[in-house]
Amino acid sequence: MKILILFIIGIHLTAGVIHSHSWIYTGTSGIPGFPEFISVCIVDGQQVNYYDNNLMEMIPKQEWVKGAVDADFWKRNTQNMIGAHQSFKANIGIAKERFNQTGGIHTVQRMYGCELDDETGATDGYDQYGYDGADFISLDLRSTSYVAPVPQAVITKQKNDGATAEYQKNYLTQTCLEWLKKYVQYGKISLERKVHPQVSLLQTDPSSPVVCHATGFYPDKVMISWQKDGQDLHEDVDVGETLPNHDGTFQKRAELNMASDERKKNQFTCVVEHKSGDPIHMILTDKIRTNRAGNDVPGIVAGLVVAALVLIAVVVGVVMVVKRRSGYKKTSQSDAGSNSSGAAAQPLHT
Incomplete structure (x- = not known):
């Protein structure tokens, strides 16, 4: 374990x-x-x-x-x-x-x-x-x-x-x-090693929140934010805790709780900042990976399993x-x- x-x-x-x-x-x-x-x-x-x-x-x-x-x-x-x-x-x-x-x-x-x-x-x-x-x-x-x-x-x-x-x-x-x-x-x-995060935009279905998911980074300190038309967005954003991966790296997510019609009217961008390199900008489009159960998004699942142990043990x-x-x-x-x-x-x- x-x-x-x-x-x-x-x-x-x-x-x-x-x-x-x-x-x-x-x-x-x-x-x-x-x-x-x-x-x-x-x-x-x-x-x-x-x-x-x-x-x-x-x-x-x-x-x-x-x-x-x-x-x-x-x-x-x-x-x-x-x-x-x-x-x-x-x-x-x-x-x-x-x-x-x-x-x-x-x-x-x-x-x-x-x-x-x-x-x-x-x-x-x-x-x-x-x-x-x-x-x-x-x-x-x-x-x-x-x-x-x-x-x-x-x-x-x-x-x-x-x-x-x-x-x-x-x-x-x-x-x-x-x-x-x-x-x-x-x-x-x-x-003191620095490993760049891999960033994906995930969504269970068209009406669910969009998740900006950063994984595989080290060290654990990372900043994830959402922007609306280039401006920082604080409302309708839920930033999660940093979670461990099994390989010693970390992951984190930030949810955008915005109606689908509102997302079509404006440009929403997820910004991930980590000391391993320049900030990563992911622009929200119609092409979003699904995190529906049974699909291949292993990082977030593995981290949640480890996090469950953390909640019990720490x-x-x-x-x-x-x-x-x-x-x-x-x-x-x-x-x-x-x-x-x-x-x-x-x-x-x-």
């Missing part, structure tokens, strides 16, 4: 590159056929490793990442994830008790990581937790304390403000960034409530080379 996470950064395409390194842990309960625990590491939108409790092994997802870690990295992290799986099973039970729930489908997630602007040197970090897709608790780096948006998280905040918050801040502002720089160095060719604003290991110490640069590259970031007290 290929699980990808898109870490979306709202910057203009011409701005400096913002590198990102994030970990996502997902615990599930009551979903038949779906793993109870999943761990994914993402660097600049690329999935670099993967673990789930069915596989019982952490595996590399990019060839270049093998050179960035030591020989025991995969075995060590596999053991870490086996332990994390058990913590997540326990924490789902704790969360259900706090929310007075019994049975049903539930998810406990954690998403944490760091960012580095290679132009300005500015850095940032985040540590977010959620339960059933809703915000549960998060770390505020400025105050070095946790923010509990729901009453059920107050006890978690009380137990973790102080030493745990300090440890997490140290990890996010130091160790995480050290690993991010290392990954960017080893994965430079792959992470919910931004996520939660994990685990017992903090006692006797921790701040991680030095030499320790970072032997730890789990983020997988061992300090867990929370339940």
